[in-house]
Amino acid sequence: MADRALEELWDDTVARGAPFDARSVAHLPAPAQRYLRHAIAEGTPLAHAVRLVMHGEIKLGGAWSPFDAEQVIHAARGFVWRARVRMKGLPVRGSDRWVDGAGALDWRLLGVIPVARASGADVxxxxxxxxxxxxxxxxxxxxxxxxxxxxxxxADVKVSIHGESGHVELGVDERGALREIVFDRWGDPEQKGTSSTFPFGGVIEDERTFEGFTIPSRVRVGWFFGTSRWDEGEFFRATIDHATYR
Incomplete structure (x- = not known):
């Protein structure tokens, strides 16, 4: 199911758009201009989707476990993250997704035995x-x-995908390279059985350029970013190995 969802989202794309013109962002605040001119090379056709190949480690049950994954992000519809995680030497396969306004997760030990499944408004x-x-x-x-x-x-940026909008704060250096990201995310990181908004975000430790786009290539993210609880909230570390744009 995860395979079908990811491939369907990737196949549902249109041709890349007009070439990026740095003059088109001249009206934006200075940090936004620096970021976009650094992230998108002049003349790069603007993409509507990206397919990422990555590896890293994820914190589950208090322990870090290695993973490898693919992800498709679609400008109009959302994302599917498909991964294989090794927990205590055993493979757990599945996906997280948010497509057309609906979120879900489905993880199975050995690809068969359900480990975690969830959907609904909070997810x-x-x-x-x-x-x-x-x-x-x-x-x-x-x-x-x-x-x-x-x-x-x-700078704060207002992002809208499939009718859902939110504000994300980006921190950039003097060149425009992204250094951190922070936003309020809905969830239940304290596992109390009720969801609310909590600080979420992370740091960008490296970047790479793929097809004219310079993007974060090594990140650490999690809950409670920017607070004294960041050490306990960090749960995801990833390295981007490849990115393909459409």
Whole structure:
């Protein structure tokens, strides 16, 4: 099912758009201009989707487990993240997704035995926030949206995908390279059985250029970013190995 969902989302794309013109972002706040001109090379056809290949480690049950994964992010419809995680030496396969406004997760030991399955309003709301933040891997989405500068190194961007909107704060350096991301995400990181909004985000430790797009290539993310609880909230570390754009 995860395979079909990811491939269907990837196949449902249109041709890349007009070439990026740096003059088109001249009206934006300074940190937004620096970021977009750094992230998108002049003349790069703007993409509507990206397919990522990645590896890393994820914290499950208090322990870090290695994973390898593919992800498709679609500008109009959402994302599917399909992965294989090794927990105590055993493979767990499955996916997280938010497509056309509906979020779900489905994970199975040995690809057969259910380990975690969830859907519904809370899962969808949390996954929508993730989709909005992960536009850092598809920066063409961020060229025609609303930006507001906090200072010379930080700007809020309003991201809308499939009718769901949210604000994400990006921190950039003097070159425009992305250094951190933070936003309020819906979820239940304290596992109390009730969801609410909590600080979420992470740091960008490296970047790479693929097909004219310079994107984060090594990231660490999690709950409670920017607070004293970040050490306990961090749960995902990933390295992007390849990115293909459509």
């Amino acid at each position: 969808s709301r949390s996954a929508a926030g993730r989709a909005q933040a992960e536009t850092i891997w598809l920066p063409s989405i961020l060229t025609g949206v609303e930006w507001r500068a906090r200072d010379d190194a930080h």
